[in-house]
Amino acid sequence: MNNNELEELKQRYVVRGAASSAKQFAARAENAEIWDEDGQRLIDFAGGIGVLNLGHRHPDVVKAVKDQLDKVMHTAAGVITYAPYVTLAERLCQLTPTRGPDRKALLVNSGAEALENAVKIARAATGRSGVITFEGGFHGRTLLTLAMTGKVWPYKGEFGPMPGEVFHVPFPNAWYGVSEDDAIAAINARFRTDIPAERVAAIVIEPVQGEGGFYPAPATFLRKLRELCDQHGIMMIVDEVQSGFARTGRLFAIEHSGVQPDIMTMAKSLADGMPLAAVVGSAKVMDASGPGSLGGTYGGNPLSCAAALAVLDVIQHDGILEKSVLLGDALIARFREWEARFTCVAHGRHLGAMAAFELVDDNGKPCAERTKALTAYAREHGLILLSCGVFANTIRILVPLTVQKEVLEEGLTIIENGLATFG
Structure with a gap:
């Protein structure tokens, strides 16, 4: 089938909200290239x-999945577990910079599911219920994680009311x-006006x-936040769903601080x-709830675990x-050139290869229209090319870290030519 035929099927059968x-x-x-059904690159x-820090179909990851497929495809870890689940849990506990020395891990399906379970664990560990998150944060599309997410449209404007005791x-x-x-100061104000500190289970931050x-x-703020959590007995949960696994030049972004x-x-x-x-968190915290309280039918599927183990090997070796x-250095250098050349480009920034810049109007205000035009x-x-941001005016770069130099340059040149159309 070609693109047009598939588009007709999509419009007929795929729900609008997910399209x-x-x-x-x-x-x-x-790697960093896709060919569509009409053969266009x-x-x-x-x-x-x-998701693809190591690119599409990294050969080591593909091989690991194929090898595992010949052994066990699925059992449900809660029914009978298998070596890849336990081995991956061990590797993650060794690599994750949560408080230790003893750590434990839970494997699930998605970032939203991970955040849901992190809050459940924090509530069990503290006996408290409140959650504080940050404006602009994104933690998922389930109802609890929507409540935690700090941006209304397009995520949560039509799905209220949201679960209670979540504060931004x-x-x-x-x-x-x-x-x-x-x-x-805003956190301390929440303690005075919305929920006492002794009822807050967790503060969650990307x-x-x-x-x-x-x-x-x-980094200085993250250290202050750690001190504030310790002062009040609050769990500090760090959300590395998008920033993890080498995107920022460290395995996890929190390591820079x-x-x-x-809990992380x-x-x-994680599985490319x-x-x-x-x-992942300290063993005492992670074991706060009883047997059978955590899990899911597909969580830690053998094929996914095999892929993740391969990912960790590739990152290491x-x-x-x-x-x-190096990619981050190249991107920020290009952003600086654009800032000097184009008045619509502002605030280039990066941590490793997690890089972005903003598009502004002639008065220096956030310009979602130009951002939409550039991605188009x-x-x-x-x-x-993806946009993001509370004002929908940020261009973010999530190219695979394994991208070939000539492909990277080709993509950056397209962006540059697009910026030139704004004058």
């Missing part, structure tokens, strides 16, 4: 929204006039906001395209962290 705006359909993919700067505070963002002290605009949380959270969530590039997520740093131009010229 993609793209009129093309992926037929095959390799696309450069992929989206990477499955941060400003994310420290100097670009938009929110200081670290402002954010800490070390680099994903959908909220690729804003890194300052030296802060050790109580991870997903996306296979559905898998995890919750193929210099992926170094590639992330990119798609028309063979580049998949």
Whole structure:
């Protein structure tokens, strides 16, 4: 079937809320390139929204999945477990910088499921119920994680009311006039006006906001947040769903700060395209709830676990962290060139290869219209490019860390040509 035929089927049978705006359909993919059903080539700067840090169909990951497929495809870990689940749990506990020394892991299917379980665990460990999250944060599309998400449209505007005892505070963002002290003061204000500190189970933060605009949380703020949580006996949950697995030049973004959270969530590039997520934390915290209280039918599927083990091997042995740093340096250098050349480009930023810039109007205000126009131009010229941000004016780069230099340059040139159309 070609693109047009598939588009007709999509419009007829796929629910509007889940449909993609793209009129093309992926037929095959390799590293940072996709070919659609009509044979047209696309450069992929989206990477499955941060899922493909090692690119499409990394050969080591593909081999691991195929080998596992010949052994066990599924049993449900709660019925009878298998070696890849336990081995992956061990590796993640060894690599994750949560408070220790003893750690334990839970494997689930998605980032939202990981966040749901992290909150459940924090509530069991503290005997409290409240959750504080940050404006602009994104934690998932289930009802609890929608309540935690700090952006209304398009995610939660039509699905209220939201679960209670979830409170939002400003994310420290100097670009938009929110200081670290402002954010800490807002948390203390919530303690006075909405929920006492002794009823707060967890404060949840992305070390680099994903959908909220690729804003890194300052390391100094993360340390202040750790101190505040310790002062009040609150669990610090760090959401590494989009920032994890080498995207920022470290295995996890929180490592840049030296802060050790109580619980961490991870997903996306954990298994490079296979559905898998995890919750990792100190053994005492993770074991707060009883046997049978955590789990799920598909959580920690054998094929996904095999893929994740291969991902960790590739990151370790193929210099992926170094590639992330070099890619980030190349991106920010290009952003600086654009800022000097185009008045519509502002606030280029990055942590490793988690990089973004903003589009503004002639008065320097966030411009969602130009952002939408640029992503459309990119798609028309063979580049998949994503926007994000509370003001929908951020262009984010999630190209695979394994991208070939010539493919990277080709994609950046398309962006540059698109920016030139704004004058």
